[in-house]
Amino acid sequence: QVQLQESGPGLVKPSGTLSLTCAVSGGSLSSGPWWSWVRQPPGKGLEWIGEIWHTGATKYNPSLKSRVTISIDKSKNHFSLNLSSVTAADTAVYYCATKAAASPFHYWGQGTLVTVSS
Amino acid sequence: EIVLTQSPGTLSLSPGGRATLSCRASQSVSSYLAWFQQKPGQAPRLLIYGASTRATGIPDRFSGSGSGTDFTLTISRLEPEDFAVYYCQQYAGSPPWTFGQGTKVEIK
Numbered sequence: 001q002v003q004l005q006e007s008g009p010g011l012v013k014p015s016g017t018l019s020l021t022c023a024v025s026g027g028s029l030s031s032g033p034w035w036s037w038v039r040q041p042p043g044k045g046l047e048w049i050g051e052i053w054h055t056g057a058t059k060y061n062p063s064l065k066s067r068v069t070i071s072i073d074k075s076k077n078h079f080s081l082n083l084s085s086v087t088a089a090d091t092a093v094y095y096c097a098t099k100a101a102a103s104p105f106h107y108w109g110q111g112t113l114v115t116v117s118s
Numbered sequence: 119e120i121v122l123t124q125s126p127g128t129l130s131l132s133p134g135g136r137a138t139l140s141c142r143a144s145q146s147v148s149s150y151l152a153w154f155q156q157k158p159g160q161a162p163r164l165l166i167y168g169a170s171t172r173a174t175g176i177p178d179r180f181s182g183s184g185s186g187t188d189f190t191l192t193i194s195r196l197e198p199e200d201f202a203v204y205y206c207q208q209y210a211g212s213p214p215w216t217f218g219q220g221t222k223v224e225i226k
Binding site: 045046047048050051059060061062063095099102103104105106108109110111 | 119150152154160161162163164167173205207209212213214215216217218219220
């Protein structure tokens with residue numbers, strides 16, 4: 001069974017870049033599924049950020065597309081999220097998750113809280 | 119973007135009761151609809167996919183129905199561990215994948 005673990009700074013300054021990594025075990029990034037990021041502001045609902053295929057192909061939420069980059073490192077078996085020009089509205093729990101074609105998000109990491117504050 | 123609207127926002131029920139949650143899509147998603155359960159401090163847990171198929175290990179008191187734009191999650195007899203927030207998610211066609219705003223099932 002695939003296991004996912006997010007890591008990265010818990011505090012980012014406004015206008016800075018949020019950077020997170022998702023370590024994958026029990027599965028290989030050299031094949032499918034889609035490797036995804038989802039976020040959840042405190043007390044609010046879930047928002048899909050984007051996803052990456054093992055080929056490096058990416059898909060992003062149009063609402064965040066101008067600020068998001070998702071990349072993959074097969075040698076380290078992890079994938080990463082960069083979100084630039086952050087504001088307090090980007091404060092959220094960030095989850096990595098897996099999603100196969102025509103499937104929902106099956107496996108999730110435990111999530112990591114990122115706070116945007118000076 | 120496909121918008122999912124869940125109702126009610128909060129459902130107050132007693133253990134042993136029956137919960138009926140609704141999810142309505144702004145356009146047809148066929149049967150590409152999933153339901154998740156989320157407890158405080160935890161990641162969402164997949165309950166139902168394909169509108170009506172239970173995920174591995176999910177008790178049969180959870181059932182899903184519907185297709186097109188109208189979907190229902192039913193919990194036949196509420197156990198104490200079922201009090202949580204429930205989200206629907208659509209994965210029809212192409213991104214962005216979207217979630218409903220959630221229904222909280224609380225103890226009455």
